[in-house]
Every structure is written in structure tokens, then in C-alpha cells.
Amino acid sequence: MSCILNAIVFQPAAQIVISLQHEQLLPCYQLDNHSQILSSHTRVGRFTFPYKGTETIIGDGFQMLAQTGGTIDQPVAIGRCPDNNSEYRIYPQDAPNRYYNYLVIEQNKTFTLFGFTSCRRFAGYFEIYDQAVHAFIDGESCQCQVDESDLLALENIITIVGTSLDEVYQLFTQAINVNHPKRNQQLVSPIGWCSWYAYYAGVSAQDIDLNVSRMDGDNSAIEWVLLDDGYQAYMGDWLTPSDRFTNGIKTVIANIKQQGKKPAIWLAPFIAEPSSTIFKQHPEWFVRHHNGELLKAETVTYGGWRCTPWYILDTSHPQVQAHLTHVVKTMREEWGVELFKLDANYWGTLKGQRYQRDCTGVTAYRLGMEAIAKGAGTAWLLGCNAPMWPSLGLVDAMRVSDDVERNDHRFSQIAQETFYRSWQHLSLWHIDPDCVTLVDLVNQKTDHHSYLFHRDALLAAGGLLLSGDPLAQWNSFAQQSFLRLVHRQQLTQHAAVFKDLRLTTAELALPLTDGSVQQLYFVFNYIDDAEQEILLEAEYATDWFDFWSGACVAKKTSTYTIAMESGLESHVLYTVKA
Structure with a gap:
């Protein structure tokens, strides 16, 4: 490698x-x-790195919804929820910009990566100033014990310099895997359906049965059925169903399995609402402020999206660990759940007073996830709204973008969030770019052009492929598009490779059954991009085709130029190599 x-x-x-x-x-x-x-x-040290300030960057966030792009002098939040905004408050708004986990700087066609390759106890982050990149550890004001040599081991760091962004990321993942081996060695990402973006918290047992009934014939490749938020009586009481599931969740799951499908379920394992039985019966199981008062999430960070206030389970407590194992084991062994979507995971890392006094939020979170894994056995664990690096080695799959919504701005946003993290796919975990939504709802609509962009983004992303539409409302465009995405997954599990941090072009090879290779070329303009011309180059003179229609757009040429309009725009072309 040239690194x-x-x-x-x-x-x-x-x-x-x-x-x-x-x-x-x-x-x-x-x-x-x-x-x-x-x-x-806690400053660990500095890397001497002279810069002009105009260099393009990408830096990760502590939690899933935070990434930073732009340039060194003008950093830009990619998503809606930076770590230092007025809601999340992970660090002060007036502090220098933090780049958690890793930072990539593109300079004169060379990529320099600064990265933490472990996250066992402390979160690591970088800041840029005074012609240097400075490395820090968040010690969480924790009283730490050291070994006999009076040395306290922190977290591993690496720097990688190369002319290929893909190769830089490959070396980075190899280094991470030394410290945090992948939990999942499976190579095939789940294909299925998720209830959330069709019914949200109002989902019922009848809704699940209706959609499962549509998963036959041409739709038989829809294998997984994910019952998302809304089935439980209260946040925290995951084994108690709401009144919309009068026959219990076990019956719903049994019906899913009788149809030959694989059941998956959502839970937010580290939080509970005040009305929940677990909170009422076990107040001693929850994180507290240092003055002894129970910690409400809203007092230190974003308070949650519904059923608030959220209280945080103290996963350093052995009884809480046993509880988490019991809940997940019951769902796995008695109910038959084969995939757990674990949401609101970030809240498991909140700083506070715990049963183990020297336990950081990162350590507590990892203890909680280990307890869940003990109950899950061989079932899939999907992290969502998660702390990114604290989850290393603990999940099979990871959501890498914000929630999908049927509008052009959100489609643009989650495409960029996904593409900046697509290098993690199959290297650290299976990525989840969130659901495919291709039809309007009554209160959530967009134009056809935006759906075309969303479809192209998911074609490039790979990873988990879950429809978020009510299947009974699928039109021919939605159904045929989803089936083509399924076929792409069957040909290759890999994500398309972007060559630079602009995320304008990417390539993906699809091996065909006749031994030939269909080389895909992706071109993207995002919501705020200006019009531009993009030159695509093949290895030799060849015919060029539009991926979705199959129409030939150019003959016997090694280059093809696409004129991109301003705003949301995308194209997928292909050539064929014998």
C-alpha cells in the first residue's frame, strides 16, 4: 500500500x-x-502538521448524529446534532472544534489520518490549532487507579499518510481490529422491512401482520421483519406490551416465523421513563448526579424524543447487568427474536455517579453492551443513536446516519453521513444507512426527483437494506426500485468507494453470473452544491449505459462527461468488462 x-x-x-x-x-x-x-x-500530545487552513477535512463525532466536514478554518457540521450544540452539550459551544475518534485531512491529493484505534475506557478526540493536531483524552473527571509503575494506560493512537483514501481507511481498520476484533464475521447484510417509518409509535399487531402478508412472490427476498418502537407499554418495560398488542409480542413473532421470516425487535436498553415498573421498583439502579439526585438526561444532554424525562440505568451495577441479560435472553430464547435494534445507546455513556465509583461512562456502556450480548447469543446486535467508538467490537451492525424523512434536505444529509462512514462497512461492522422510503405518507411527502436521489444513495451505500414504506402502498416504482437494490446486494456486499472527501464520485464493481463485471460509476450533487461538470474515466474505450434504464448513453469512449444541475442531483452509469 502507498501509505x-x-x-x-x-x-x-x-x-x-x-x-x-x-x-x-x-x-x-x-x-x-x-x-x-x-x-x-487531558492533553496527550501534539502532531506537528503545518497547514494553510483551506484543506478539506472529515472528523467523526462522539455520537452517531455528529460529523464535521468543511475545511480546517471553516468546519461545517454534516448532521443536525453536533456534539457541542445546545441540546447534546458533550463539550462547550465556545470550545475549539473537537474531532472524536478520527480526523482526515486532504492536502495536495494526499490524505492524512489521525485516529484513535481503541476505546476501552476513555473517548479520544483531536483539536487543530497552532499549526498542529492535538490529541486529547476525556478522563471524565474520574479517579483512576494505576499500576505498580505509576502508569495509567490511555487509548491507542495512529497516524496514516497516503495517496489513496481507501487504502488509508484499510490500514486504519486493520489497526482498530487488533484492539477491538469484529463481533460479526457474517458477510451478508439483512434485507427486510421496518415498521417505524410506516407507522411510527402507533404501530399495531395488525400492521405487522398486514405487511408480512405482502412479503411473498416477487417480494419474497424481504426476509427480516423489524418491530420498531411503539410495541412496549413504557420505555424501560420491554417485556410488557402496549394495548395495541393485546395477544402479546410473542404471538406476533410466532406469526412472523410461521411465514418463514426472521423477527427483529427494537429496544432502548439504557433508559426508562418515570411511569415504568423498572423505575418505580428499582430507583437504586439508576445513575445519579454527584449530589445524590437522580440524573435526568435533559439536565446534561438532549432529553429524548418522547416519554420523557429519561432516567439512565447504571450498567456498572451487577443487578442491572443481570436485568439486561434477562430481558434480551427472554426475547431471544422464549420469543425467538433474531436481531435486536438497540436505540438511544448514547445515553448509556452519560457522565454521573455510578455503583462503581471509578467507572467512566465509556466503561459502563461497554459493560452494559456485554451484558446484552450475553443474553443475545448469536442474534444480531444493531447499534442506533450510539456512541461510535465506545461500540467497537460490541455490535454486529451500526446505524451511520440520521433518521430518514421523505424530503430532499434529509435525503441529502443522510447520504453524506452514510458516505463519510461507508469505509466502516464489513471492516468494523455492517453499516445501516437507514431505511428505503420511496412512497409518500399523508403527512410526509416529497417529489419524485428526490426519491431518485435517495435510491441512488442507497445503491451506493450497501449495508442493511430495510424498506420503511407501508408495503400495501408500494407503487411499481417503489417495488421495482427495492427489488433492484436487493439484486445489487446479492451481487456484492461491498460499499461503493469514494476517492476523495468531496463525495462527488464513487465506483463499485458488480460481478455478474456470466463472469463479466458491471462497473458502476456514481455521481452526486448535494442540496447546497452548485452546477458542475463531472468527468468519468474508464480503463479503456467502452460503451456507457444508464444503470436504471439500461439505455446506452455513449459508445466506444474511455471518458464520459455529466453536466450536474445545482442542488440535489445524482446519476448512476455502468460499463461492462468481459
Whole structure:
């Protein structure tokens, strides 16, 4: 590979000792005694990196909804919920911009990645100033014990420099897998249907039965049925159904399995609402402020989207761990659930006073996820609204974008969020770009042009493929589009590869049954992009075809130019290699 590891000079901060592990830097905090309180802004050191400020960047966020693009001098939030906005408040709004987990800088056709390759106990992040990239650890003001050498091991760091963005990411994932081996070795992402974007919290048992009845004939490839939020009586009481499921969830799941489908279920394992039985019976199971009062999520971060206030289960408590294992094991072994969509996972990392006094939010979250995995056995675990790096090695699949909505702005936003994280697919976990929505609802509509863009984005993304439409309302466009997306998944599980951080063009090879290869070329303009001309290049002179219609658009040429209009626009072309 044309990449160099740890090529940039690193200068440790005071009290930091650096060792080398598997070509990764391991900073350790050197203390004067065997106990130390680490601040949320513990500087590990700095990488000398001269920059102009106009370089394009992408940096991750602590939680799923946060990513930062733009340039060094003018960073731009990709999604709706940056880590430092007035709702999430993970760090102060007036603080320097933080890039959690990893930061990529594109400079003169060269890509430089700064990344944390572990997240066992502490979240790591980067800041850019004074012609350097500075590395920090969030110590969460936790009192930490150290070993006999008075050294406290922090989290591993790596730098990678290369001329191929794809190869840079490959080296990064290899380094991460050393510290956090993948939980899922399966190569095929689930294809199915999800109830949320058709019925939201008002879903009923009859709604599930109606949609399962549509999963035959041409639609038989729809294998998974995900019962999303709305089936439970209260947030926190996951084994107690709402009055719309009078015969219980077990009966619904049995009906799904009788139709030859695989059942999946949603839960938010780390939160509970005040009316829930678990909160009323076990107030000692919940995280508290340091003054002893119960911690409401809204007092430290975003309070939640419904059934608030949210209280946070203390997953450092052995009884809470046993409870989580019991709930998931019951769903797995007695109900027959084969995939768990674990939502609101970020809330499991909130800072507060726990049963284990020296336990960070990251550690507590990982303990909770391990308890869930114990109950789940071989079932899939899908993380959603999750803390990204604290989830390494603990989920089979990971949502990488905001919730889909049927409008052009959201389609544009979630496409970019997905593409910036698509390198993680099959390397760290299966990515979930959220559901395919191709028909209008009564209160949620958009134009056909926007649906075409959304379809192209999901064609490029790969990963989990779940319809979010009421299947009884599918028109021929929605059905045929979804079936073509299914066929693409059957030909290859890989995500399309973007060559730079602009996310304008990507390529994907589809191996065909006759031994030939269909080479796909994707072109995207996003909601705020200006009109432009894009030049596509093949290896040799060939015919070019439109992917969806099959129409030939050019003959015997090695290049093809597409004129892109301003705003939301996309095209997918292909050539065939014998």
C-alpha cells in the first residue's frame, strides 16, 4: 500500500509516556501516586502538521448524529446534532472544534489520518490549532487507579499518510481490529422491512401482520421483519406490551416465523421513563448526579424524543447487568427474536455517579453492551443513536446516519453521513444507512426527483437494506426500485468507494453470473452544491449505459462527461468488462 504509518512527529504532553504497540502509539499517564483524577480535557500530545487552513477535512463525532466536514478554518457540521450544540452539550459551544475518534485531512491529493484505534475506557478526540493536531483524552473527571509503575494506560493512537483514501481507511481498520476484533464475521447484510417509518409509535399487531402478508412472490427476498418502537407499554418495560398488542409480542413473532421470516425487535436498553415498573421498583439502579439526585438526561444532554424525562440505568451495577441479560435472553430464547435494534445507546455513556465509583461512562456502556450480548447469543446486535467508538467490537451492525424523512434536505444529509462512514462497512461492522422510503405518507411527502436521489444513495451505500414504506402502498416504482437494490446486494456486499472527501464520485464493481463485471460509476450533487461538470474515466474505450434504464448513453469512449444541475442531483452509469 502507498501509505505510511506514524509518519508524523508526535510530541507528548507533560506526564505522558509513549510506548509502541502493533505499530500504534500507546500514551500512558505517569503519576506521582497510585490514584489520579483525569480531566475531560487531558492533553496527550501534539502532531506537528503545518497547514494553510483551506484543506478539506472529515472528523467523526462522539455520537452517531455528529460529523464535521468543511475545511480546517471553516468546519461545517454534516448532521443536525453536533456534539457541542445546545441540546447534546458533550463539550462547550465556545470550545475549539473537537474531532472524536478520527480526523482526515486532504492536502495536495494526499490524505492524512489521525485516529484513535481503541476505546476501552476513555473517548479520544483531536483539536487543530497552532499549526498542529492535538490529541486529547476525556478522563471524565474520574479517579483512576494505576499500576505498580505509576502508569495509567490511555487509548491507542495512529497516524496514516497516503495517496489513496481507501487504502488509508484499510490500514486504519486493520489497526482498530487488533484492539477491538469484529463481533460479526457474517458477510451478508439483512434485507427486510421496518415498521417505524410506516407507522411510527402507533404501530399495531395488525400492521405487522398486514405487511408480512405482502412479503411473498416477487417480494419474497424481504426476509427480516423489524418491530420498531411503539410495541412496549413504557420505555424501560420491554417485556410488557402496549394495548395495541393485546395477544402479546410473542404471538406476533410466532406469526412472523410461521411465514418463514426472521423477527427483529427494537429496544432502548439504557433508559426508562418515570411511569415504568423498572423505575418505580428499582430507583437504586439508576445513575445519579454527584449530589445524590437522580440524573435526568435533559439536565446534561438532549432529553429524548418522547416519554420523557429519561432516567439512565447504571450498567456498572451487577443487578442491572443481570436485568439486561434477562430481558434480551427472554426475547431471544422464549420469543425467538433474531436481531435486536438497540436505540438511544448514547445515553448509556452519560457522565454521573455510578455503583462503581471509578467507572467512566465509556466503561459502563461497554459493560452494559456485554451484558446484552450475553443474553443475545448469536442474534444480531444493531447499534442506533450510539456512541461510535465506545461500540467497537460490541455490535454486529451500526446505524451511520440520521433518521430518514421523505424530503430532499434529509435525503441529502443522510447520504453524506452514510458516505463519510461507508469505509466502516464489513471492516468494523455492517453499516445501516437507514431505511428505503420511496412512497409518500399523508403527512410526509416529497417529489419524485428526490426519491431518485435517495435510491441512488442507497445503491451506493450497501449495508442493511430495510424498506420503511407501508408495503400495501408500494407503487411499481417503489417495488421495482427495492427489488433492484436487493439484486445489487446479492451481487456484492461491498460499499461503493469514494476517492476523495468531496463525495462527488464513487465506483463499485458488480460481478455478474456470466463472469463479466458491471462497473458502476456514481455521481452526486448535494442540496447546497452548485452546477458542475463531472468527468468519468474508464480503463479503456467502452460503451456507457444508464444503470436504471439500461439505455446506452455513449459508445466506444474511455471518458464520459455529466453536466450536474445545482442542488440535489445524482446519476448512476455502468460499463461492462468481459
